[in-house]
Amino acid sequence: MVxxxxxxxxERNIGNFAYPETHTHSAGIGLTEKTINYxxxxxxxxxxxxxxxxxxLKIFQSKxxxxxxxxxxxxxxxxxxxxxxxxxxxxxxxxxxxxxEDVKRTFERLGIPEQERKFxxxxxxxxxxxxxxxxxxxxxxxxxxxxxxxxxxxKEYPEIFRKWFGKVIPTGDNKFSALNSAVFSGGSFIYVPPxxxxxxxxxxxxxxxxxxxGQFERTLIIVDEGAELTYMEGCTAPxxxxxxxxxxxxxxxxxxxxxIQYITVQNWSNNVFNLVTKRGLAHENAEVKWIxxxxxxxxxxxxxxxxMKGRKARGEVISIALAxxxxxxxxxxxxxxxxxxxxxxxxxxxxSIGTGRATYRGLVxxxxxxxxxKNNTECDALLINANSRTxxxxxxxxxxxxxxxxxxxxxxxxxxEQIFYMQQRGLTEAQAMSLSVNGFVNDLVRQxxxxxxxxxxxxxxxxxxxxxx
Amino acid sequence: MQQLNIENLHVSIxxxxxxxxxxxxxxxxxxxxxxxxxxxxxxTLAKVLAGHPDYTVTAGTVTMDGENVLELAPDERARxxxxxxxxxxxxxxxxxxxxxxxxxxxxxxxxxEELEATDYYAQxxxxxxxxxxxxxxxxxxxxxxxxxxxxxxxxxxxxxxxxPKYAVLDETDSGLDIDALKIVSNGVNSxxxxxxxxxxxxxxxxxxxxxxxxxxxxxxxxRIELSGGKELALQLEEKGYDWVKEDASEPALA
Numbered sequence: 001m002v003x004x005x006x007x008x009x010x011e012r013n014i015g016n017f018a019y020p021e022t023h024t025h026s027a028g029i030g031l032t033e034k035t036i037n038y039x040x041x042x043x044x045x046x047x048x049x050x051x052x053x054x055x056x057l058k059i060f061q062s063k064x065x066x067x068x069x070x071x072x073x074x075x076x077x078x079x080x081x082x083x084x085x086x087x088x089x090x091x092x093x094x095x096x097x098x099x100x101e102d103v104k105r106t107f108e109r110l111g112i113p114e115q116e117r118k119f120x121x122x123x124x125x126x127x128x129x130x131x132x133x134x135x136x137x138x139x140x141x142x143x144x145x146x147x148x149x150x151x152x153x154x155k156e157y158p159e160i161f162r163k164w165f166g167k168v169i170p171t172g173d174n175k176f177s178a179l180n181s182a183v184f185s186g187g188s189f190i191y192v193p194p195x196x197x198x199x200x201x202x203x204x205x206x207x208x209x210x211x212x213x214g215q216f217e218r219t220l221i222i223v224d225e226g227a228e229l230t231y232m233e234g235c236t237a238p239x240x241x242x243x244x245x246x247x248x249x250x251x252x253x254x255x256x257x258x259x260i261q262y263i264t265v266q267n268w269s270n271n272v273f274n275l276v277t278k279r280g281l282a283h284e285n286a287e288v289k290w291i292x293x294x295x296x297x298x299x300x301x302x303x304x305x306x307x308m309k310g311r312k313a314r315g316e317v318i319s320i321a322l323a324x325x326x327x328x329x330x331x332x333x334x335x336x337x338x339x340x341x342x343x344x345x346x347x348x349x350x351x352s353i354g355t356g357r358a359t360y361r362g363l364v365x366x367x368x369x370x371x372x373x374k375n376n377t378e379c380d381a382l383l384i385n386a387n388s389r390t391x392x393x394x395x396x397x398x399x400x401x402x403x404x405x406x407x408x409x410x411x412x413x414x415x416x417e418q419i420f421y422m423q424q425r426g427l428t429e430a431q432a433m434s435l436s437v438n439g440f441v442n443d444l445v446r447q448x449x450x451x452x453x454x455x456x457x458x459x460x461x462x463x464x465x466x467x468x469x
Numbered sequence: 470m471q472q473l474n475i476e477n478l479h480v481s482i483x484x485x486x487x488x489x490x491x492x493x494x495x496x497x498x499x500x501x502x503x504x505x506x507x508x509x510x511x512x513t514l515a516k517v518l519a520g521h522p523d524y525t526v527t528a529g530t531v532t533m534d535g536e537n538v539l540e541l542a543p544d545e546r547a548r549x550x551x552x553x554x555x556x557x558x559x560x561x562x563x564x565x566x567x568x569x570x571x572x573x574x575x576x577x578x579x580x581x582e583e584l585e586a587t588d589y590y591a592q593x594x595x596x597x598x599x600x601x602x603x604x605x606x607x608x609x610x611x612x613x614x615x616x617x618x619x620x621x622x623x624x625x626x627x628x629x630x631x632x633p634k635y636a637v638l639d640e641t642d643s644g645l646d647i648d649a650l651k652i653v654s655n656g657v658n659s660x661x662x663x664x665x666x667x668x669x670x671x672x673x674x675x676x677x678x679x680x681x682x683x684x685x686x687x688x689x690x691x692r693i694e695l696s697g698g699k700e701l702a703l704q705l706e707e708k709g710y711d712w713v714k715e716d717a718s719e720p721a722l723a
Contacts, residue, residue: 424543424553425570426548427572435564435568435572438563439561443563
């Protein structure tokens with residue numbers, strides 16, 4: 001067992017290291033028009049992007065913090081203390097050899113180049129504000145698949161980029177989508193041509209190395225008619241005493257008959273505010289599936305959504321949240337039915353440990369004029385300790401006669417008898433807890449590609465190891 | 470001598486004393502049955518031997534092959550060789566029998582040693598054949614949606630896999646129909662041998678037709694009131710527990 005534990009301990013703190021900052025570009029502390037102009041100058045943004053950003057800044061400044069419904073902990077974010085842009089250059093490298101030594105070593109410690117060799121179709125690695133590495137396997141590129149950073153996307157492929165950018169998630173959607181729109185940098189731009197099925201996942205890894213910093217990547221994925229894509233993102237940051245902000249915007253567009261699967265394993269350190277807006281647009285008979293796993297961060301607010309715009313479109317959110325001591329995972333899903341015969345499925349499982357708090361917020365909207373729409377929502381919460389907390393806020397509006405909705409929710413606690421039973425078979429209390437929790441999420445973990453489900457099980461084990469005794 | 474030795478054991482839950490000076494020895498290689506009326510403390514004894522946290526041992530000793538058991542945590546006792554087949558086994562949703570047992574077997578290996586998957590499955594399937602269990606059983610979640618008989622068979626499968634030194638079987642016959650009883654009994658009988666001591670707790674004599682004990686003890690109000698050979702069980706069947714109770718002067722427990 002000791003051998004196993006040693007490797008696990010390394011994994012536990014896998015992201016908890018930092019190299020000295022060597023940035024050549026910094027927008028300084030705080031957020032003003034000057035900050036925006038600095039970012040635009042460094043990135044050599046076209047004029048329309050500069051205008052887009054400046055307009056977004058005004059919207060951000062005009063919107064109040066959503067503390068009337070969300071956690072008061074948001075007030076702990078001091079926007080004036082944050083650095084909004086840090087980079088060592090704007091151009092992502094195509095080979096790891098070209099990536100600066102410290103940065104390369106960071107991603108090697110996180111296992112990214114190894115995963116790339118093993119099973120990925122392409123990788124983008126973002127370090128603070130910019131992608132430092134971006135590469136796609138030759139065979140995938142030859143099929144016409146585009147996989148570049150957002151800055152490169154908007155410059156090199158403006159006709160596709162501009163058509164969809166900000167259309168699924170408008171700037172004013174919420175305060176943090178406005179913030180992202182003002183200062184966005186990094187993230188992926190992906191286009192999959194009609195009929196192309198990308199067999200292996202494309203992966204992006206988001207790494208925060210700096211303190212007092214905000215990362216604002218912007219991802220735009222367009223999968224054309226009948227095409228298929230699996231995209232995977234991971235993230236870590238070192239543990240700092242100061243608050244770090246991560247506020248991304250991710251827009252997905254699935255054209256007719258297309259399929260997109262978007263997988264997130266969020267493992268930020270416990271000082272990160274993770275406030276992310278993610279939404280997909282599904283055209284006729286298209287499918288958008290979010291598999292969202294939140295293990296890290298201090299506060300996560302994230303409700304991946306699908307707008308089912310075309311007939312027979314399908315939306316799905318599979319969500320796993322693990323709220324450890326002092327963490328708040330405020331997660332859920334939004335399903336907006338906007339055409340007949342659309343179906344959506346939400347399965348959410350959360351685990352609260354110690355003073356950890358898991359909140360589920362779900363929105364399901366089916367307007368009156370639609371026919372034969374279906375939604376299924378299941379949300380299950382598991383409480384580990386007596387002081388753990390879980391809340392559920394479902395908002396379901398289903399009108400019209402031919403539509404069906406099903407909602408099931410459960411809260412359970414790991415019972416002392418169950419733990420005793422497992423201990424009687426020789427497992428320690430922590431092993432018993434871990435097995436119990438893994439069993440609780442097992443049916444969802446199985447939906448992850450194998451490489452990630454193994455990792456996920458280990459992450460859960462690690463969290464449980466520290467939670468008992 | 471290699472034995473599970475209980476001496477003058479006193480156990481309480483809250484203010485209530487349930488076991489009141491119980492003395493009993495189960496040598497390795499023997500099967501001892503404890504019979505007794507409801508409320509005599511039989512199940513409490515089983516749980517106390519396994520280290521259930523709800524019970525307080527106020528006096529007495531329990532040793533396994535000379536080692537003090539009472540100062541060990543439940544999982545340490547289990548790894549050192551005490552097995553309890555539960556009367557009401559817990560469900561573990563989402564955890565398959567194969568994975569659960571694998572974790573339990575792994576927990577018994579020396580530090581740094583990894584269980585070989587092929588060896589493990591070979592062993593598992595061998596034991597399942599012994600218990601006439603279908604192999605699809607292992608991919609079901611532990612005890613979830615199991616019938617009474619399936620739960621008990623699962624307990625015996627775990628007993629077979631974990632190869633303890635001493636097994637306490639708590640009312641393993643309850644909830645079993647005659648066919649299931651035969652299968653479970655055959656399983657236990659096949660595990661009998663010089664390396665295993667068995668403490669068989671039962672309310673009814675019926676089980677002892679299938680698992681023939683070396684010794685029978687009658688427990689009343691937290692004590693062993695009478696011990697004898699296997700024929701004692703038949704006497705009890707005939708005369709009932711009142712016959713033993715006549716000696717017990719203290720009021721019966723609820």
